[in-house]
Amino acid sequence: MLFLLALLPVSITGQDYTIADYPDPRSPSNELVCGLKYPTYICDPYMYLTESERFRINQILNNYENATQGKGSGRCSRKSSQAYFIINEYGDQSFVDGLAKRLKIDETCKKSVLIFLSSGERRLFAAVDQNAPFSHHDFMSIAASQSQLIKEGRTFTGFGNVIKELTGKQGINLVNKRIIKASPQSFALPLIMLIIFLRVLL
Numbered sequence: 001m002l003f004l005l006a007l008l009p010v011s012i013t014g015q016d017y018t019i020a021d022y023p024d025p026r027s028p029s030n031e032l033v034c035g036l037k038y039p040t041y042i043c044d045p046y047m048y049l050t051e052s053e054r055f056r057i058n059q060i061l062n063n064y065e066n067a068t069q070g071k072g073s074g075r076c077s078r079k080s081s082q083a084y085f086i087i088n089e090y091g092d093q094s095f096v097d098g099l100a101k102r103l104k105i106d107e108t109c110k111k112s113v114l115i116f117l118s119s120g121e122r123r124l125f126a127a128v129d130q131n132a133p134f135s136h137h138d139f140m141s142i143a144a145s146q147s148q149l150i151k152e153g154r155t156f157t158g159f160g161n162v163i164k165e166l167t168g169k170q171g172i173n174l175v176n177k178r179i180i181k182a183s184p185q186s187f188a189l190p191l192i193m194l195i196i197f198l199r200v201l202l
Contacts, residue, residue, distance in 0.1 A: 017088050065082050081112065
């Protein structure tokens with residue numbers, strides 16, 4: 001029985017995660033703990049969101065990383081900004097700052113963003129690296145404009161609005177380049193092959 005309890009998420013046992021033991025969403029060993037079946041940009045150990053909401057937020061953050069890739073000659077100028085969304089029952093700015101320091105998401109280029117939802121207080125916080133596309137002040141200002149949605153428990157909508165406004169101000173298009181519709185030219189070769197195949201049959 002004690003062994004089974006040890007396997008349960010911390011939230012079920014009534015405890016709260018700390019900076020020292022909060023799961024890293026990038027680690028394969030934390031897949032189920034964070035709420036999706038693969039390493040992600042989101043960690044929701046309390047299952048505060050639905051699986052669908054976690055999946056959609058993960059997609060937004062994946063799109064964000066793709067869209068922020070630069071075109072310069074240097075490694076850091078080309079590197080994308082990565083953003084992660086974590087949920088804990090309680091915490092404040094010092095919690096997310098401490099966790100960002102522990103996780104060391106982007107030590108070299110300093111372009112990462114760690115967004116934190118205190119589900120008990122329904123408030124958003126963020127640790128924003130100095131070279132991220134937007135500042136900590138920008139984030140908190142826009143998060144404040146969505147605070148009513150967050151307090152109502154409409155986290156997905158509020159979070160989506162925050163990211164949309166932040167990226168929109170910087171001219172970042174969140175269309176995922178990996179899944180955009182193919183151009184007409186991309187169908188040219190398959191169409192030619194189909195015509196040749198039909199002619200052989202006829």
